[in-house]
Amino acid sequence: MTKSLDTGVPAGTEPTASGPADVDRAPLRRHRRNRALIQLGCIAVTLFMALPLYLVALAAFTSRSALDRFPLSLLPTDLSTETIGRFLASTGILASLGNSLIVGFGALVLSTVVGVPAAYALARYAFRGKDSYQLFLLFTRALPIVVLSVPLAQLFLSAGIYDTTYAVILLHGALALPTTILITASVFVSVPVDVEEAARVFGCTPAQAFRHVVAPMALPGIAAASIFTFVLSWNEVLGASILTLNRRTLPAQVLTSLNESPLAYRFAGGFALVVPALLFIAVMRRWLTNMWGTTIR
Amino acid sequence: MAEIRMEGLVKTYPGGTERATDDVSLDVADGEFVVLLGPSGCGKTTLLRMLAGLEFPDAGKITIGGEDVTYRAPQDRNLSMVFQSYAVFPHRTVRANIGFGLAMRKVPAAQIAQKVAWAAELLQLTPYLDRYPAKLSGGQRQRVAVARAIVMDADVLLMDEPLSNLDALLRLSFRAELKKIVQDLGTTTVYVTHDQGEALSLGDRVAVMRTGRIVQLGDPLEVYDRPADTFVGGFLGSPPMNFLPATVHDGQLSVAGHARPAPAHLQGHSGDLVVGVRAEHIGISGINDTDGTNGIEARVDVVEPTGSAVLLTTSVGAGPGPAVLKVSAPPTFRARPGDTVRLDLAPDALRYYDAETQLALEP
Numbered sequence: 096m097t098k099s100l101d102t103g104v105p106a107g108t109e110p111t112a113s114g115p116a117d118v119d120r121a122p123l124r125r126h127r128r129n130r131a132l133i134q135l136g137c138i139a140v141t142l143f144m145a146l147p148l149y150l151v152a153l154a155a156f157t158s159r160s161a162l163d164r165f166p167l168s169l170l171p172t173d174l175s176t177e178t179i180g181r182f183l184a185s186t187g188i189l190a191s192l193g194n195s196l197i198v199g200f201g202a203l204v205l206s207t208v209v210g211v212p213a214a215y216a217l218a219r220y221a222f223r224g225k226d227s228y229q230l231f232l233l234f235t236r237a238l239p240i241v242v243l244s245v246p247l248a249q250l251f252l253s254a255g256i257y258d259t260t261y262a263v264i265l266l267h268g269a270l271a272l273p274t275t276i277l278i279t280a281s282v283f284v285s286v287p288v289d290v291e292e293a294a295r296v297f298g299c300t301p302a303q304a305f306r307h308v309v310a311p312m313a314l315p316g317i318a319a320a321s322i323f324t325f326v327l328s329w330n331e332v333l334g335a336s337i338l339t340l341n342r343r344t345l346p347a348q349v350l351t352s353l354n355e356s357p358l359a360y361r362f363a364g365g366f367a368l369v370v371p372a373l374l375f376i377a378v379m380r381r382w383l384t385n386m387w388g389t390t391i392r
Numbered sequence: 393m394a395e396i397r398m399e400g401l402v403k404t405y406p407g408g409t410e411r412a413t414d415d416v417s418l419d420v421a422d423g424e425f426v427v428l429l430g431p432s433g434c435g436k437t438t439l440l441r442m443l444a445g446l447e448f449p450d451a452g453k454i455t456i457g458g459e460d461v462t463y464r465a466p467q468d469r470n471l472s473m474v475f476q477s478y479a480v481f482p483h484r485t486v487r488a489n490i491g492f493g494l495a496m497r498k499v500p501a502a503q504i505a506q507k508v509a510w511a512a513e514l515l516q517l518t519p520y521l522d523r524y525p526a527k528l529s530g531g532q533r534q535r536v537a538v539a540r541a542i543v544m545d546a547d548v549l550l551m552d553e554p555l556s557n558l559d560a561l562l563r564l565s566f567r568a569e570l571k572k573i574v575q576d577l578g579t580t581t582v583y584v585t586h587d588q589g590e591a592l593s594l595g596d597r598v599a600v601m602r603t604g605r606i607v608q609l610g611d612p613l614e615v616y617d618r619p620a621d622t623f624v625g626g627f628l629g630s631p632p633m634n635f636l637p638a639t640v641h642d643g644q645l646s647v648a649g650h651a652r653p654a655p656a657h658l659q660g661h662s663g664d665l666v667v668g669v670r671a672e673h674i675g676i677s678g679i680n681d682t683d684g685t686n687g688i689e690a691r692v693d694v695v696e697p698t699g700s701a702v703l704l705t706t707s708v709g710a711g712p713g714p715a716v717l718k719v720s721a722p723p724t725f726r727a728r729p730g731d732t733v734r735l736d737l738a739p740d741a742l743r744y745y746d747a748e749t750q751l752a753l754e755p
Contacts, residue, residue, distance in 0.1 A: 289479035292446050295466040296473045296550075297540070298496035307496075311483045 148369060154362035155179050162359050182363035191348035192367065195329060198263045198344050199375075202328040203321050205268030210275030211317065215305070217276065218283030232273040240270070244337040251338060262338045267331060271324035278323065282316025283309070318382035322375065329372045394457025394547040394580060396420040396443065401452035403438055412438040413449075414604035425574060425581045427595035429588060431627065435604040436584045437552060443582060444550055445469050457547055467496075472544040476553040478537045480525045486512075487521040490539045511539040514573060531562045538570065542577060549574065551583040555590060567593060588628045592616060600624045617670075618743065622750040625668045625743065631703065631718040634674075637747070638667045647737065648708040648715055650688045655739065657753070664747040667737075671703070671720040675736030678727075687734035690717060692727050699723070706733065 150169075154162055158175040161168070183189060216222070217229065247266060251257040286309050294304035310317075329346070336347040343351070349364040356364075401416045413435040420426045428436040441447040443454060445466035454462045461469050472493060480489050488495075490511055491504045499507075512518045515535040525533050534554060541549060554570070555563045571594050574581050585591055591598045592612040600608045600615060600623075608620035619625035625633035638647040640661045645654035647667050654661070677687065693716075694705035702721045707714035719735060727733060744753040 287477060287479065289475050289477045290481060292444075292466075293473070293475055293479040294481075294492075295446065296444055296471065297493035297544070298467045300465070300467060303496070308481055308483075312481075 151362055151365045151369065154359065155182075155366035157359075159357070159359045162362075178359045179363045179366065182360050182367065185352070185360075187343065187348050187352065188345075188367070191343045191345045192371075194260055194263075194342055195345040196371070197260045198267060198335070199325045199328045201260065201264035202267035202271055203324045205264060206271040206275040206324050207317065207321060209268070210272050210320070211279055211310075213272075214276045214278075214280035215283050215309070217280040218286075219288075229277070232276055235269065235273050240331070240334045241337070244334045247334075248337055257338065258340045258342055260342060263328075263335050263344060266334045266338060267324070267328040270331070270334075271320075271327050274323045274327075275320040278320040279313060279316045282313045282319075286312045314382050318379045322379050325375050326372050329368075329375075395422045395424075396548060396580060396582070397453075397455045398439070398443070399453045401439065401442060401449045401454070403435075403442060403447060403449050405438075411435075411604045413442070415452075416601075416604070416606055417452075418599060418606060418609070420580055420582060423578045423580055425583065425594060425596045427583045427585060427591040427598045428601055429585055429591040429598055429627075430601035432586060433603075434601040436586075436601045439601075440550055440552055440582060440584045443548070444471060444473055469548075470546050471548040471550060472541040472546040473550040474534075474537050474541045474552065474554040476556055478525075478530075478533045478557070480533050480536050480540070482525050485522050485524055486517060486528070486536050489525065489536050490517075490521075490543055492540060493544045507543045508539075511543045514542075515539045531558055531566065534558060534566070538573070542573065542579075547580065549577075549579045549581045551581065553585050553587075554583075556585070556587065563590075570594070589630070592628070600627065602627075618752065618754070619668065620752050622666060622668065622745050625745075629670060631671050631720070633668045633670055633743075634717045635745070636667045636669070636708070636715050636717070638665055638744075639663065640665060647742075648688050650737075652739070655742075655744075658744060661753070665753065666745040666747055666750070668743040668745060669717075669737055669741055671718045672701070673738060673741035674717065674719045675738060676704070676719055676721045676725060677734045677736070679732045679734055687736040690719075690733055690735050692729055692731045692733055695727055695729060697723070702727070704733070706735065708735070 153169070153171060155178055156171070156174050156176065158173065158177045161173050161175070162178075217225065244266070247262075248257060251262045256262050290312070291304050291309055294308040295301070299307060331344075332346045332350055335344045336350065339347065346368060349368060396419070398416060398418045401413050403412045404410070405412055416435070416439060418426070418439075428439060430436045438447060442449050445461070445464055445468075448463055452462070453460060456469060456471070481492065484492065487508055490508045494504045494507060508521070509518075512521055515538060517532065517535055517539060520528060520532060525536060528536065534557070538554065541551075555567060558566060567590060583590075583594060592615075595612055597609060598612050598615045599606045600620075602623055608615055608624045610618075615624065616628055619628065619633060622633075622635055626635070636647055638645060640646075640654050640658050640663065642662075643654050643659050644651050645658065645667075646652075658665075675687070679689070688708055690706035690708045692704055692706050696703040696705075701723055702725050704719045704721055704727060706717050706719055708717055717735065721727070745751060746753055
């Protein structure tokens with residue numbers, strides 16, 4: 096953490112005691128003070144993000160009786176899996192967790208398969224209507240999900256895929272497509288045309304050049320887009336609730352069943368919702384921070 | 393190994409009005425090193441890209457080794473290329489970069505390893521084989537790009553300003569190294585550059601291009617000594633060739649107010665022309681020296697010592713407005729701004745150009 100906050104002054108430049116006495120130290124003191132303030136700011140922001148997570152996790156792993164105690168202990172003193180265990184054992188939770196994962200990865204695959212070629216075309220080719228196409232992409236997101244979902248439900252009912260994970264995958268894939276396209280397009284722009292041409296000269300067909308050279312170089316962008324897609328799908332409740340009855344995704348299930356549940360279960364539900372998304376981001380982070388140690392040049 | 397034949401290549405970029413290459417024809421013999429030289433926008437890179445298959449010509453024909461490749465995809469032409477920006481693959485190690493082309497051709501792994509080792513040895517990259525390009529300096533990256541190109545055993549080697557991103561010192565040392573490598577390989581090579589020094593030092597032949605056409609094609613010294621027009625003379629050489637207005641009248645050539653008998657091939661000529669002379673072909677002497685009495689008087693404006701010579705910017709006063717002459721004097725020559733010197737334009741160092749067409753008037 097400290098290293099990334101370094102303001103660029105090399106470590107060894109701080110004057111030693113033996114130097115000339117008449118050095119103006121005020122700028123150095125200012126520099127150090129600013130650095131300390133930045134550190135403090137970072138800590139504050141981190142706490143702001145992490146504290147709720149901690150409290151939810153703590154409550155999820157505390158027994159019901161301990162949770163009702165006063166004053167509430169903020170340290171993990173008496174951990175128990177009673178709450179989370181009961182939550183996971185309740186009807187429909189594990190199944191909906193499975194549904195959520197299927198929908199999340201399904202939407203991810205769908206939006207990548209459709210979105211990456213579109214992004215490549217946007218990045219590489221000049222074509223008529225390129226700007227309006229880009230604008231049009233964002234219009235998908237301008238419509239409220241409820242407005243989209245009701246006619247979709249009608250459509251899926253007549254197509255016979257209502258109340259299936261496919262229906263939700265299609266919805267989430269479509270919702271994620273604009274971000275997937277725009278994010279990966281911006282990364283494709285940064286992959287030099289020269290490198291692609293070199294691949295062509297050295298024996299690649301256009302498809303091979305894409306697979307062997309362009310796609311690997313664009314991986315960070317594809318990873319970022321996939322995080323967006325997965326988290327979007329994982330958190331999306333409204334559309335998923337409208338398009339399914341029995342095959343609910345986790346948030347939809349939690350929303351409908353936990354409204355009447357005791358407080359402790361809500362914490363457990365919250366924890367179960369947060370963890371998979373966090374895990375996914377942690378895994379994808381590896382691809383986000385470019386694996387060759389530099390950004391693309 | 394193969395010869396290249398380009399016939400009547402025309403290319404206009406979409407949206408452009410000017411022809412990027414305008415009916416260019418050029419033959420490159422098997423094993424020859426040809427340099428395409430010209431200022432930016434002259435069409436030299438377009439010509440190279442058409443050779444590589446990265447652009448298709450609007451008209452014309454390209455054959456390599458007797459085969460018509462005009463509209464073939466790059467990967468079907470058996471050529472390799474060094475790019476100006478290096479274009480090494482950042483997500484592959486140096487080893488994988490060099491072996492990339494061979495791997496794409498499905499050459500057995502053992503053979504690839506052998507070729508990569510050979511090329512790495514030749515370009516002093518052996519210690520870096522397992523590094524990623526991001527960990528290399530610019531010069532090393534360019535070596536990777538060259539190694540990647542030479543392992544291919546391609547018919548034709550194309551180079552697009554491969555040295556222009558290197559710093560001056562490195563450029564000079566790598567230039568000699570590159571020349572030796574290409575000489576030893578004996579591959580037909582087309583090299584694009586805007587640097588006249590590179591062109592003169594590397595090429596078996598130099599093709600000077602301007603506005604989409606080849607204006608002069610010849611071996612480096614011929615192009616340097618006998619520029620086909622004033623553009624070539626002004627583009628090649630550092631400093632570029634000097635040009636002075638002159639007239640021929642009654643068999644007398646008058647340059648900068650100084651008359652002398654015109655050379656034989658200009659005897660029939662009458663009227664204005666332009667005289668070109670290289671800075672190092674101008675004799676110079678102090679105004680009081682006795683041996684330079686028949687020279688032109690000139691005033692020294694700027695003195696620039698370059699170490700190996702002293703570069704003088706002089707103005708010759710006669711005529712409407714002073715003509716400026718750059719003179720390369722021996723390093724021992726001493727002069728100060730404001731001094732008057734005598735310049736001796738030796739007859740065999742002068743080149744004559746038509747005042748209107750700017751084309752050379754050769755015997």
